[in-house]
Amino acid sequence: MNMARRGEDFAEQTRAIVADHSHLEGPLLPILHAIQEAFGHVPQDCLPVIARELNLSRAEVHGVVSFYHDFRDHPAGRHVLKLCRAEACQAMGGDALAERVKALLGIDFHGTTADGSVTLEPVYCLGLCSCAPAAMLDGAVHGRLDDAAIRDLLAEARA
Known part of the structure; x- marks a missing residue:
């Protein structure tokens, strides 16, 4: 899969995950957990999509991802x-x-x-x-x- 297509897939799936969780109060952490569950990690391509959908800055989303040790920026082993x-x-x-x-x-x-x-x-x-x-x-x-x-x-x- 080429990089552009991969980014589109991440964006599409991320928007769906955000939509599923946006009704929650404080939805960012549940969204990040759902993204990690879906992809095995939190891809960088997802961060701007989350920020845009939740009306947050990229820095705010990145800050949360980097603060919590449970969020991985690359897939984990089996x-x-x-x-x-x-x-x-x-x-x-x-x-x-x-x-x-x-x-x-x-x-x-x-x-x-x-x-x-x-x-x-x-x-x-x-x-x-x-x-x-x-x-x-x-x-x-x-x-x-x-x-x-x-x-x-x-x-x-x-x-």
Whole structure:
């Protein structure tokens, strides 16, 4: 697909998503979540369309997208692994676990493995403080992680 056609598709789908959510009070965040759900990320081509449809500046829309860590500017891997970076997890070995995961995957936070299987993201509290260190793989939370448990999660994601 050529770049012009791709931009038209993004614009058309974005306008439809905005129309579906514009009745909400404060529709920008639900719209951005719906766009990420539709495209796997929030394409830059969508931002001016959202701004125009909601009568916002591009800077306002960009500011929201860049502020929230959950919005990606590129597609994620087939699986998303989020490692908790909050204090309780850090106190229970989360930093060492994060370094181990990065080494095993060969990527840093916000990166995706070369085979496209896993995207690694930091998250600042999963609410599992009593089960630290914790992670979330594709929306499922996992606590009391150690080297063996994280290897099992990674094997599951890379299968």
